[in-house]
Amino acid sequence: MSCFRLENVSYRYSRSPVLTGIDLALEPGEILGLFGHNGAGKTTSIKLILGLMTPQQGTVSVLGGTAGAPEVSQHIGYLPENVMFYPQLTGSEILNHFARLKGASLEQVPRLMEQVGLADALHSRVKTYSKGMRQRLGLAQALLGKPKLLMLDEPTVGLDPVATADLYRLLRTLRDAGTGIVLCSHVLPGVEPYIDRAAILTGGTLKAAGNLTALRRQANMPVVLSVIPADGNHQLEAAVMGSGLNASVTQKRNGSLRIEVAPLQKMAMVRRLLATGEVRDLDISEPTLEDIYVHFIGSGGLAHRGGVQ
Numbered sequence: 568m569s570c571f572r573l574e575n576v577s578y579r580y581s582r583s584p585v586l587t588g589i590d591l592a593l594e595p596g597e598i599l600g601l602f603g604h605n606g607a608g609k610t611t612s613i614k615l616i617l618g619l620m621t622p623q624q625g626t627v628s629v630l631g632g633t634a635g636a637p638e639v640s641q642h643i644g645y646l647p648e649n650v651m652f653y654p655q656l657t658g659s660e661i662l663n664h665f666a667r668l669k670g671a672s673l674e675q676v677p678r679l680m681e682q683v684g685l686a687d688a689l690h691s692r693v694k695t696y697s698k699g700m701r702q703r704l705g706l707a708q709a710l711l712g713k714p715k716l717l718m719l720d721e722p723t724v725g726l727d728p729v730a731t732a733d734l735y736r737l738l739r740t741l742r743d744a745g746t747g748i749v750l751c752s753h754v755l756p757g758v759e760p761y762i763d764r765a766a767i768l769t770g771g772t773l774k775a776a777g778n779l780t781a782l783r784r785q786a787n788m789p790v791v792l793s794v795i796p797a798d799g800n801h802q803l804e805a806a807v808m809g810s811g812l813n814a815s816v817t818q819k820r821n822g823s824l825r826i827e828v829a830p831l832q833k834m835a836m837v838r839r840l841l842a843t844g845e846v847r848d849l850d851i852s853e854p855t856l857e858d859i860y861v862h863f864i865g866s867g868g869l870a871h872r873g874g875v876q
């Protein structure tokens with residue numbers, strides 16, 4: 568049973584469509600990164616899965632049932648983008664309150680606070696919490712009731728790098744225990760090792776979805792070889808230019824060469840370079856998730872990154 572399945576989903580708030588023909592699914596034990604510029608439709612997608620809104624076209628099924636149905640919603644954890652709590656209450660009081668609303672056991676509250684690194688702040692009022700602590704309290708709230716589907720909207724906002732890495736590690740533990748997780752973000756640095764698949768939204772459509780290998784194949788972006796010549800650079804440039812391969816070469820100030828080559832010709836190029844006997848060292852850089860994101864979003868998407876539509 569999929570955690571959720573969107574089939575040919577379109578949604579519009581008023582006139583202009585926000586999502587058009589979206590097909591996307593999440594399986595248990597999987598972390599999906601949902602990426603897109605400001606206003607791309609990430610939160611709208613989450614709201615459709617939560618059943619807060621109904622699409623004008625297409626179907627949304629969640630945990631084998633209907634989005635928004637009480638028997639489905641009790642198995643969903645959700646961390647909204649701008650999490651707010653009543654400042655006079657303590658962390659423990661807040662989680663107890665949400666646990667009652669969700670019909671979850673109150674006994675898990677101290678353990679959850681410990682899991683998100685807030686054990687010492689259990690009985691402190693939220694007004695004394697830092698931004699990162701409030702964000703972690705939001706995560707603990709989302710984890711109440713051991714959700715089968717966890718949806719996190721910009722979960723790393725306000726977290727320092729150590730807390731961000733802690734969060735990703737915690738998500739991996741939950742994933743390994745079978746939880747399906749959606750991580751919505753426009754912050755890509757650092758997230759790559761922690762997600763199983765990425766979905767890239769722009770202009771209301773899903774531009775690409777898959778694991779990094781599949782996305783790299785789809786993007787067909789060049790691989791970059793950084794070569795340090797052994798002794799001067801006599802034949803290397805000529806070897807690249809005369810290779811007949813789809814490649815370009817530039818010499819950097821420090822004398823090293825930057826060679827861009829089509830992904831399927833990477834090994835052929837490496838063999839040619841090594842055959843010159845002039846390679847002292849060689850580094851291979853595949854496109855990162857950020858490179859792939861920029862590739863699919865394109866300049867039109869980048870123009871929207873400030874939220875301009």
Ligand SMILES: Nc1ncnc2c1ncn2[C@@H]1O[C@H](COP(=O)(O)OP(=O)(O)OP(=O)(O)O)[C@@H](O)[C@H]1O
Nearest residue numbers: 580585603604605606607608609610611612753876
């Ligand atoms: N309640 C609403 N009424 C009308 N338009 C809305 C509403 N909520 C969102 N929109 C519009 O829908 C589009 C998608 O918004 P959404 O919040 O889903 O984007 P997002 O990808 O989550 O953006 P961000 O990264 O900035 O949070 C935007 O153009 C936004 O202005």
